[in-house]
Amino acid sequence: MAAGQDLPIIGQSSSIKVGILPNEVSYYLAPNNTSKGYANFVLVQKGNANIDRSRDLLLNLPHFQKKSPYEFLASKGVGYGPKGYISYRGDNTVFTFPDVPTFDSDATDSTILLIFDLIQAYKGEQAIIVSGDFIETRLEGELRIFALTVTPREKTPAKEEYVWAPSESLRSLHTENNTRNLATLSCIWNAPRTPRHLLNTPLPAVTYMYARGLQHIVEKRIRTRFFQENLPIAGVSSRYYSSAFSSGDERHEFSVSVGMEDLEMAVISLASIFAELDTKGAYLEEFQDAKIAIITSAGKSIATPISNSELAEECVSSFLYGTNLASTEELSAFFERRQIPPERELSLFNSFAFALFDPHKALEIRFDTPAVPIDKNALISTFHAAWDIAASSPVQPEIYRKSYGDTLSLLLPKKKGKVSVKSTAKDPVTGGSIWTFSNGARVIFKKTNQKGMLNYGLLLKGGYSYVPDIGPGESSFVGDVMGLFKVSGMSALDFHNMLDANGIEMHGSASLTDMKVLGTAPSDKLELLLKVLLSYSRDRRPDKEAFAYYKECEKLRQERTRLSRDGIIAAIDSTMCPDYYYPATKSIEKLRDDLPERVDSYLDSQFAKFSDGLLVIVGDVSEEKLKRVLGRYLENFTVSSAFSIRPKVEYNLRPGWSTYTVEASQSRIGSGEMSVNMGMATRQPFTIRSYNAFMIASVAMKNAITEAIAPLGMHAEVNVSVQVFPAERLAFYVTCRPCSVEGLPTGIIPAKPMIVLRALRRGISKVSHGTLSQSELEGLKSTLRNGMATKVSQPAFLISAVMMRNSECKDIVSNYQSAINAVTLADVNAVLHDLDFGSKVEYVIR
Template sequence: MRLKHRILSALSALLVLGAAVGSFAPQTAWAQGGDKLPIDTAVRIGKLPNGLTYFIRHNAEPKERAEFYIVQRVGSMQEEDSQQGLAHFLEHIAFNGTKNFPGKGIDHFLESIGASFGRNINAYTSFDETVYTLMDIPVPRKSVVDSCILILHDWSNFISLEDKEIDLERGVIEEEWRSRDGGDMRNLTTLLQLAFPGNKYGERMPIGKMEVVRNFPYQVLRDYYKKWYRPDQQALVIVGDINVDEVEAQIKKTFADIPAPVNPAERVYTQVEDNASPIVGIAADPEATQNSINIYYKRDVTPAELRATMIGPLENYMKSIIVQMVGQRFSDIVKKPNAPFTEADMSVGDYIVAKTKDATTFSASFKEGAWEPALKALTAEIARIHQFGFNKSEYDRAKKDFLVGIKKLYNERDKRKNSTWANEYVSYFTNPSYLLDIPAYYKLMTGIAEQITLEMINGAAKELTANENVAIMMTSVKKPEVKLPTVSELLAKYEEGIKQTVTPLKEEVSNTKLIDKLPMKGKIVKEEKNGKFGSTVWTLSNGTKVILKKTDFKDDEILLSGSRPGGTYNLTKPTNLDLKVLNDISSLGGLGKFDDSALEKALAGRIASAGLSVGSLTDNVSGSTTKEDLETMFQLLYLNFTARRADQQAFKAWQERSIAAIEAAMANPLFSLRDSVSRLLYPHNPERYPLTIDEIKSVNYERVLQLFRSRFTNARGFQFVFVGNIDEAKLRPLVEQYIGSLPSTKVTYKMFPEREVASVAGTHTKEYNKAMATPTGIVIDMLSTSGEYNQKEILISDILESVLDQLYTKTIREDEGGTYGVGVNVGISRYPKVRRVLSIQFQTEPTKTEKLNALALKGLDEIAKDGPNEEYFTKAVKNLAKEHAESLRKNGYWLGQLSTYYLHSLDFVSNYDAILNSIKPEDVKAFVQSLYSSKDRIIITFRSTDAEAKK
């Protein structure tokens, strides 16, 4: 019985589904799986006479912002052999001039209203689709909305495709290829060829072939554009704080000049063949860091017309529940010593990249060369699922998690972000299914979850793991000491593994009570209303403080942050190794009576987290939850302070995973560069150097855990900040119970202890070399000088970072085609001394490093002499103002600002706009002058050498 038949069997069992969906639709045909589910009426869906589809929705989160997407049901699969890379090239060149926005007109217009390239203006190309995205665009007036619609119009049919711009973009795309063409990408390319023998999906990586990108004639790209970019394959998605009627009218007016295609080329979705015998493939590369086995059970895709009925939600529910239960099994295995794999997972969806064939996929990553135990363990779990399915406790936990997830979705339905809605409509257009409104979806899925039995789930799992239409793919590093199997050996071990004797998993009932005996309550001894930023401050009897701010940005989100002076710099004589692993291994053992796996299961059906960490200068707390699970977060917080468990078995498993990760990463020739740069920059701080295998082997778990616990045996001095949809009456007793009861004795730490942590001073030039298969050059510039720590300095540094992003995009990426992107970071370092710090980093062809770095430094020199480009400066200020306005509607922003104010007495909110608008180009000029004239300058260059000797 195929899965869809299993789904239909489950569907026929839902005879009382009408009761589950309540008055929404009792007894209707769609509730029995026959007709299409009703489409959410809040989204307006239409089609123009030329075939263009549109989705429009009013949504006010965030306010005065909107998303504008154009979706093309066209990707690399529409390329001919001689066109490989054109779909992706076209996506790039669409930003280089259109009918109504010549040159960089699109970027210039959007940046003029506060958007930025990359963050707000972007696109992507895949095998079967290309999507252009204008995200979080400010829409204070209708004219801006109309202009964004005009951009979509031009992308649809009026991209200029000028010879000069095409030639400039060739280099950019080659540098994008260079930045990605490592051993793992080469293995993936090979794997696709092996997984799709004789099929186009195996030969259409979207990045394409560089010989095509470098040399294709201009007309070839224009012909591709004219053939495939047409309204019958396009959709507009516009979601945000807009007038739906006005947007629809504007779409009809703007797109009226684009005719319906005449005798269009047929849009064919390439079918993927079934295979009677297993497809087996092995890809290995000397620079690969991913050692993995992937087992696929291919099957037919459920037709779109069925996915649009009750079958769609049923199928999705069953798949998600099964994937979750399998994921928990794999997680339990990985956390034990001598685990056969370092991680594993299951997924159900597309067969790798193909829309025309589904697959159940089991994947496992393993230690170098250890493919055989990984395969044996992976097939054992597949066989166990196929033969015995899951037990009641597993299903109960998975169902609880599912139900709490959709309840949170329902609770937050009115605060859903524009981007979430927009991406849902993109998916609906490219892969049609159902489009219910959230209340109906919540009622329907709740009913399904309550009525789908474990037997139904196990029946579906059996079909998903049927040993037919199989593909087995392995990727590995390639080096003499790693023995790889032959294809026949890999297949033989798979067939042996799938037939091995297995036993059912034992039933495991979770103890869900986190704390058996509640601690002695403390008291709130002082309350201050009208605190900073509208907060309330409670002082507790144990010397801790609680700051709370109620917001309405999210209906069902409460965030927690806490800090006090302390951190690693206040520890007494820790070893460098202790500091490196302090936060990583302290949480391995779980809390109270629960090891880490048991704790995961005990928290099933609850959305709550809390954790501790030790920073350089502060001891820190973090957490998040919903209104319903607030007490659970408090209990986790209390246990973190008082009952961190030791678990030697978990520690040993961590050591094994960490060693395997380093061994795998070392295959990347750039792995050693990070270590070299760290040692150059921080000669006095070995704790900043990357972990080594020998260090991992020598970690003293007991000492590190005791060191971590010592930071939190005493809670005095902590300030806990809560932000979100808070009910003070419910929060108060929980604060007294779980924070007021934390142990507290008097303690004094310096916020800024004297310690040598400065980076290297003076001027240094360093070059590194290593063999690489893909010729690679990397440049890192670092400049620093003294400064002041205040909001104006920070904002000047932010403006400079944006100005340099724009400058280098123009000069190094676009004019020179020299790199895919220049990474710029400008900031103010506060400790041990206040420093202005600028770093510039980019990757390119090795012979271009000096020329391009000269351009980068020339840009700085020109700013130091003449100040920043006025247009760049104006755009930077507008973008910062836009981002700040958006931040004011985010709980996470206020969490950080309240923490900063109450810990450091710094207010970075009240005068933000006034200070930002007071900054002049001369301020940026002076900032750059101080950096550019500083003697503290480091230039690091990496140039690859010939890799032939490695092969």
């Protein structure tokens, strides 16, 4: 403990202001621009987990007599989350009001008033948390004024000191899911939480780094071993629940999803992996690969905006558990300064793994299977037997000693010369530069302040209709198959492991108009990225073993996908467009065994006309360096005067209104719980004006739906889709699901599906019949302007917008503020009407 007390203190993020109001209520103000015009308002009450009392307050507060608190919030578009407005953390209560429109002073002021009414109702220790877009001095002033209306709150008595008391024997749990053949096996180890007095030291950050390293190593070993043993998987996941998640133990969870017929073999393989790590630990090369991936991930975290919800959650944990509020930049700087010899750090990491893994102590195994009996005791016995065997004869070191950071087999550029920039212009989307090189290749570059990272995108015109002999439904697999090639002698698995070890993300996709290669990379890996793209374009061949394994895994993934919201949307789309030759929905029956060879031929033809495309780079790299490196590499890509012609594709958008109702236990889509789903689509000419009118209409419908379903205890998720080719189409999707009853106002419980459906129809019908006012339109315009301001600050969005402009000739970014301002009430009402009376599909799972 003395050594722990000598650890340095990591300072709190300077962007988060923490203070105490005159009534002894704490406050956390966390400015954040990731959702401009919106903020999350949270109230945390220590030691007040009174469910009935908390629910009563959402129904009746002193300053909310005309409208109850929940009705007021819903009228402002502030809807429930999956848990309602209230969640409970042990003995503590958390009220969360997400996405309050801070551009609406009435909404903001009334939400603050609501929070102080809640504060008045409880005498104990409390904290107000606001994360999002607001004027800090103004908000802080308002809080201090409102605080004068409430007498000082009392300190909540301290809880009993935490004691680490792990179970000495393995525990197990069997749950049932709604799939036909998908089983998920999870191993969860508890670990002692970090002592409170050490939470502001580097110790939690080091623990987090080692936990992430362990996740990386375990997941890679699972994917490698299951591939070698031909055990198909639907997915692998892992999660670390730190001391910030609760007042109890930390947890490390590792899961793999397989077919029911492979459950026993999965138990054996997973037990063997953990036993080997518990016996021999990780090897230096794989640990170094994992560390590079973690450091790169930290760089991406700095470059990736944090959401208002995530930021608020950090403040909640700080107030309840004393966890650190250091910024990602500060933590990253700490690790950059942390110089430990690799062998010494490996020893520390392995000590961490040895302390965690045990076949009995602090371990819980969960089996989530279809509704069929399993012999849980026999599977546990199998787990222990496999662990003992692997521990007595662990895997040979050389299996894991290969460093995937090795890139020597990749192609190098020719040395005969280099191309140069022939002309320069300004890009209207990013505000960056368009460079046309002497061989015809085009590059768009935008320098940003995302330290040490860059986003990239390669667009080549010519979509999946150019894949030879493409069959109906096969197009949905083209993007996946693009990742199943051997590159420069590396298998598909080794190639992706190499990218991962160097911090490079890369994935392919194809549409009717083009193919894309997108991803991120560390700025210092720019030349390696271009070497990878060059090798992929010229030194690639199908990996038959990888494709065969992919097919078996995809069968399981499709079983899982149909249970997701994506599966519901895909089913709605297929109903709207039943005769479409290129559906997004995957059907394994449509996938033919020779698709890799045909995609290989397609890629050859695409890379043979590199000049009929575009390379986009947005990030932290100097213009001079980028031009120099591009000059060496772009010469090696094949350019041609050939160009792609869009195919003529026709399909019908089924008109009218269809309703499907199915029992949850019999539904082939949905997660096995009740949900009410609706999709609406209309064909309209795509202009910047019609696009903005549609986006405004979508927000109007979301707000109307939020208000309509609030009395029914439901929360809504909304998606929009804009299609330019083969037909210009606008689509709106909504899914309504029940909230947790404990988080809802008293008297409100999730309603029956058909009641929800009627309310959903009423909400949409109301807004589609011209009830939107001019003042409401101005508020919705502010919402859209704020949303676009957020998006154009994100590199991935800018790249997609650039590609949309160059491939589909549609620009949604240039002068977007003026375009939004030009939208009229008639424009929005026309879109609302056409959506409501266009193609509509309702899918009710009850």
